[in-house]
Amino acid sequence: MKIHFIFVMSLLILVQPGVFAAPEGIAPGIMVSHDLFNNSMCEGVGCYRIPSLVTTPDGVLIAVMDERMGKCADLHDSKDTNLVMRRSEDNGLTWSALERIVDFEYGKSASDTAMIVDWQSNEVFLLYNVMDFNTEPGIYRIHVIRSKDNGRSWGEAEDITAQITKASWHKDFKFVTSGRGIQTRSGDLLHCLVNMDKGVHLFGSRTHGKDWFFIDTPLEGVDESKVVELADGSWMVNSRITNKGGRYVFRSDDQGAHWRGKPEPALIDPSCNASLIRYTSVSEGYDKNRLLFANAKSKKKRENLTVRISYDEAQSWSEGKTIYSGSSEYSSLTILNNGHIALLFEKDIHKENVFVVFSLEWLTDGQDSYTPPQQP
Numbered sequence: 001m002k003i004h005f006i007f008v009m010s011l012l013i014l015v016q017p018g019v020f021a022a023p024e025g026i027a028p029g030i031m032v033s034h035d036l037f038n039n040s041m042c043e044g045v046g047c048y049r050i051p052s053l054v055t056t057p058d059g060v061l062i063a064v065m066d067e068r069m070g071k072c073a074d075l076h077d078s079k080d081t082n083l084v085m086r087r088s089e090d091n092g093l094t095w096s097a098l099e100r101i102v103d104f105e106y107g108k109s110a111s112d113t114a115m116i117v118d119w120q121s122n123e124v125f126l127l128y129n130v131m132d133f134n135t136e137p138g139i140y141r142i143h144v145i146r147s148k149d150n151g152r153s154w155g156e157a158e159d160i161t162a163q164i165t166k167a168s169w170h171k172d173f174k175f176v177t178s179g180r181g182i183q184t185r186s187g188d189l190l191h192c193l194v195n196m197d198k199g200v201h202l203f204g205s206r207t208h209g210k211d212w213f214f215i216d217t218p219l220e221g222v223d224e225s226k227v228v229e230l231a232d233g234s235w236m237v238n239s240r241i242t243n244k245g246g247r248y249v250f251r252s253d254d255q256g257a258h259w260r261g262k263p264e265p266a267l268i269d270p271s272c273n274a275s276l277i278r279y280t281s282v283s284e285g286y287d288k289n290r291l292l293f294a295n296a297k298s299k300k301k302r303e304n305l306t307v308r309i310s311y312d313e314a315q316s317w318s319e320g321k322t323i324y325s326g327s328s329e330y331s332s333l334t335i336l337n338n339g340h341i342a343l344l345f346e347k348d349i350h351k352e353n354v355f356v357v358f359s360l361e362w363l364t365d366g367q368d369s370y371t372p373p374q375q376p
Contacts, residue, residue: 017095017096017097020035020095022035023324023347023352026324026354027323027324029362030358031356031357031362032093032342033355033357034095034356035347036063036095036344036353036354036355037063037084037086037098037352037353039350039351044070045067045068046068046070046071046072046073047066047072048066049066049068049072049330049346049350049353050066050111050330050346051063051065051331051346051353052064052065052113052115052126052178052179052180052332052344053115053180053332053334053343053355054115054117054124054180054334055336056117056122056124057117057119059089059091060087060151061087061089061091061334061336062087062147062150062151063086063087063088063095063344064085064101064113065113065353066081066083066084066110066111066112066113067081067084067100068080068081068111069082074111075112075140076140078111079107079108080106080107080109081109082103082109082110083100083101083102083103083111083113083126084098084101085099085100085151086098091336091340091342092357101126101145101154107132107133108131108133108134109133110128110130112129112176112178113128113178114176114177114181116180116183116189116191117180118183118208119183120183120208121208123147123208124146124147124150124151125145125146125205125209126144126146126147126154127142127143127176127181127191129141129142129175130143138171139170139171140161140173140174142159142161142164142174142175142176143157143158143160144158144209160212163203163212163213163214164193164201164214166214166216169195169198172195172196172197173195173196174195174196174198175193175194176192177192177193177194177200177224177226178224178330179226179273179275181204182227182277184229185283187208188204188205188206189204190202190203190229191204192224192227192237194225196223199220199221199222200219200239201214201219203215217259219250219261221248222240222241222248223240224240224273224274225240226238226275228278230314231281231283232313234252234253235252235255235256236250236251237252237259238267238274238276238314240271240272240273241263241269243271244263245265245268245270245300246266246268246299247263247267247274248262248264249261249262249263249264249314266317267308267317268297269296269297269298270296270301270302270303272295272296272302272330273329273330273331274293274294274296274331275292275293275294275331275332275333275343276291276294276333277292277333277334278290279309279341279360284373285373285375286373286374287371288311289312289313290311291313292307292308292310292341293307293310293314293320294306294323294331294343295331296328296329303325303328304322304324304328305322305323305324305328305331305345306320306321306322306323307320307321307333307341307343307358309363309364318364320363321358321362321365323343323356324345327348328345328348329346329349331343331345331346332345336357339359339372340358341359341363342355342356342357343356343357
């Protein structure tokens with residue numbers, strides 16, 4: 001495997017740092033708007049898809065996507081998909097040149113990244129799915145790499161498939177949900193794994209990535225999911241579900257040993273991956289508990305990318321603000337160190353991948369504004 005260390009190796013590309021196409025149709029009031037990944041950036045690319053966006057403890061933004069060569073196909077049908085990255089050290093105003101960070105030989109592909117930030121060790125973990133058509137066609141494996149320097153370089157890949165799946169799943173359609181996972185208040189890393197036949201399972205690490213655990217309590221009938229820790233310490237999973245026109249949610253009071261689920265019809269959805277993150281928490285010195293949710297707000301079509309806010313730990317949600325009313329699919333939210341909200345989303349059926357920044361005041365039409373946390 002070729003892991004490209006960014007300070008050593010560079011990639012010949014058409015785009016230069018800080019040079020962007022201007023996205024069309026983005027809502028007025030957006031503070032920053034850049035098309036970070038599009039097909040014109042590198043010859044032979046079928047599309048860039050599947051955004052993952054995080055902010056490191058040092059305030060660096062890392063954006064990672066699939067680079068699908070030749071055609072815009074998912075992992076099981078692509079023998080040449082790489083993972084590419086851009087970084088920003090100024091809250092998204094300018095970005096580094098595009099870099100390939102996972103680039104296998106032809107016949108082996110990587111796809112569907114999810115990042116988890118470890119705020120205690122100051123590391124970023126990048127999980128992704130792998131298929132080797134030369135030796136194991138049709139077999140999904142899960143790898144993880146880590147960065148200790150805000151994405152400037154990445155360590156050697158580790159195959160953690162055996163730690164977070166069952167041996168009996170060897171031939172199953174299984175994958176890590178793309179986007180991002182979380183770190184709980186106890187320090188555990190936590191994220192969602194999908195087995196299309198066996199349900200969604202949570203997995204994570206209690207040892208800052210030295211080893212990984214798997215929770216064998218399936219959430220059945222759902223697809224790509226995101227987990228968040230609620231103010232009372234319970235966990236909530238928000239899930240994509242097919243042909244229902246909305247989302248489905250699960251809650252656990254015992255760290256995933258047992259779950260109770262129900263439909264979430266208020267969050268209409270066309271069966272698409274979404275983004276769910278905590279914005280602020282009273283336990284961390286902020287004035288309010290706030291959660292953010294982004295998805296294609298439509299029952300049938302992947303369109304109308306919208307961001308909503310909840311003040312009552314997902315018991316209810318605002319109507320939200322539309323970021324882009326046209327064709328839009330997967331998205332990934334993060335919070336900048338200055339309190340602004342950032343989002344990377346797929347726009348116009350795999351033609352552009354747009355990064356935007358907006359304020360809490362804009363999102364709430366002036367009804368709420370960001371206040372830095374009070375120190376104890």
